[in-house]
Amino acid sequence: MTKSITDSPAAAVQAGMAGGLALAIVGAVLFSTKAVVAKLLYRYHIDAVTLIAFRMLFSLPVFAAVGIWQMRVGPPLSWGDRWRLIGMGLIGYYLSSFLDFLGLQYITVGLERLILFLTPTFVLLISATVLKQHIGRLQWLALALAYAGIVLVFLHDLQGGGNVVLGSLLVLGSAAAYAIYLLASGEMVRRIGALRLVAYAMCVSSAACLIQFFLLRPAGMLVQPAPVYWLSLVNGLLCTVAPVFMTMIAVQRVGAGIASQAGMVGPVSTLFLGAVILAEPVTAWQLAGTALVLAGIWLLSKVKKSA
Template structure:
């Protein structure tokens, strides 16, 4: 007699909580890359060297996944190959490089808040180029987000580095580049799968970062103090590879909506990690601005989907 295995409420809840924990862990690890970058800058390396070491340590994992996908999945069309090259250059190379450049001038708390504006850039790009309508709730969410950013920005501008404006603009460019990547990758994810897309795009990005290093820096730049290798290993594996796969697992278990909301822990964790590890102050202005940005993103995630305007 066949036995049918059914899921009990307890097992379903356990699986849900497990997926939620993985999503939170991935968001925290990904946000920690800003703190690790700040620690690396103490050894007087620049953004070109930092991102090259990051990709050098993460490349073997993504290359192994890419090779596995090449052997098990059908071949890509020429068009998809070129699209993947573009995605790798925009979404992971340009976005990451601008982010690490900006981190030289601003606090990790402000950096993470600016990057958290990525969904608002997706909305604005969609409205501008894809002729999608923005509803009242979405406009409210955008306003709340940007008021929060202005609060933290003004606070850091008054009491921080004289290059806060430059750093903020660079990280803003990073958020815009990643938003463009998300919009460009939408159809390809459905066609070739998220794991394959990320593995191939990260290989392209790694190649670009390493090529940039060897063009702009001498080979002797690979010789660094031992802590640089250790921190770069953490940056490449724990802050890059692990969050990518953890997020994918979380999406499979609890869905993209809940996983993205769990990612809202990122700015909060970065703010407090910056205080504990880097000694960056946590002020009421920063807490208030962070709360507003999180509230705006929460509103945006619960707003009705936009619809394209008739042509």
């Protein structure tokens, strides 16, 4: 009996690559959808403190379960690593998420996603200014393209009035905080593993968000209309837990480079989801700005890959 072509090692590798790419794309779309869900939650007159508390309340059990499992199968952490994890959880997932949700109160989901997509450029700029790493000519071109796209969309949204400047600065702070987390996590992720690092950092972030809520808001604010609970469940599980693990599996199957390039679907999906669900207009200026940002990040990923 002849062996089926689908049973060959090459076919298995190709299927694994296709599955990994699909996971990376779906993960990017789900993670980007959190901005749309947040906008829907704000219609029920809750603030960012309450929104992020509900998000972490629903995602914490999953990350805590993974953290406990990793604690049992992995070697014990040193006190130094524990303190680093606390700091990374507070910066990368608490501060970054909180600033992001604060900014979403004032700007469109399309602009928010584009600003967050500048995270790799912040990593590059911090590496150049703090770590004194050299930035090549093509990297400067990538930065110029990406920031030109942001300026284009920003100037377009500024015409609509409101606190666009404040919202954009808050989301810029979110992107910068996450860039610091990525730089700090590089060495640790190699030593303790991505799954363990993310689970522990998310548990720290969840604890911080819940403590913040009970310090700043009355416990009675936990009583909300049913749609708030359902949307928060979607925010916590489908827009937080699922994309985290999907992206990790995708990186294992196809590599960080391909997974990050697949993530470029995020800003585009957010732009059109905002139009369909939130009735936010999609204009030629926004499409042009999105194209510039994606071109800049794509070029930056190519430069980093060849470096």
